[in-house]
Amino acid sequence: MATFPFVLVSPEKVLFHQEVSMVVIPGMEGDIGILPQHAPLLTLLRPGVITVYEEEKILVRIFVDGGFSEVTPERCVALVTEGVPLESMDKSSLEIEINNLLEDLADSKTPEARKQTDQNLEIARAKLMEFIAHQKID
């Protein structure tokens, strides 16, 4: 089966770099499945899950908190701020994170700080939702 290299990097490290047969990335306007020989594409990513397939089996699911992705016929690159594999998450710690952020939101005084916390909260909520959704599937 045809494969192509998929690279997932955060500023701090390379999160994933391997030959894969398909990836599904959370594009701004909906999920996009990338197969080998995909047309060149540059897209923003929303917070969501990247699913990596190898030989029609799911290799890994990674939650990313938004970024960019560049697709060429030869490869697929995703630049994200942070990525966490779904299997290394657990529900209670996600809920604690959301609660902490809610407290931060109540504490934040400047509009900028509030906006920032709001964004983080949105990401954390998306993380929890994806986690629950995938738990049901599995």
Next chain:
Amino acid sequence: MTTLKELRDRRRSVQSTQKITLAMKMVAGAKLRRAQDYVEAGRPYARLMKEILKDLATKSQSLDCPQPLLVGTGKSDIHLLLVMTSDRGLCGSFNASIVRQARKLIVSLEGQGKIVKLLCVGRKGREALLRDYGHLIVESFTDIGQPRLRFSDAQYVADSLLKMYQDGLFDICTIVYNHFKSAMTQEVMSEQLIPIRVESFSLQSREAETMKAIYEYEPTEETILNQLLPQNITVQVYNALLENAASEQGARMTAMDSASRNAGEMIRKLTLTYNRTRQAHITRELIEIISGAEALS
């Protein structure tokens, strides 16, 4: 004449100094290795970001809505220098060389009649520039990246930078930091950060040709640029912070190494003087005894 006790005490104090410098060298060495790893780990992202941006930026000249981060404000009156130094001293000429470069830039820019503003990252740079150019410092950050430099630290610096740019507080931003070449050598770099220098990474002609594939953009080219450009600033700041952290440890290691060697040399000399003095004492006492005995007999 110095007494034996004084010599002994001095030697002991130099010895304990040497112990400290040796320990600092070891610590700096360990930290250096880690800092180098972070620099390595940060490279792929920065490289890929540059590639994407290169492609986008070369086309954006024809964009309807010019990006201020890319083309500038159209003026070049106010220059902001982002001076990156360390929070701690005892690292040789690390901070001094950055500050020297910053001073040079300030003098030459002011000579051209520009307004200069300073943003200091790191305590040492602020302290050094405070006396002569204190009135130029608009903001300073200390304890960035302690105990470990995270991307969010860079984000914090870059966000305040971008906010200042949006508010029109400066037209051009230049970053001054130490580029890590090896543990022994660091090179002071001053790079223009805002507006982004397209020519610095475009038109490596053949490569640019192959990059000319027609991309589909989602949602739109403009929206992507809006996100990509600030992110690129953050990545560059992060990169500079990483390089600086590695350089600092490298410089400290070298400085502490030569300090330890100097201390060793000093101990050797002191020991020599101590032994000679001791010998002289003994000889003198012997002479006294002998001549005393001779006088009696």
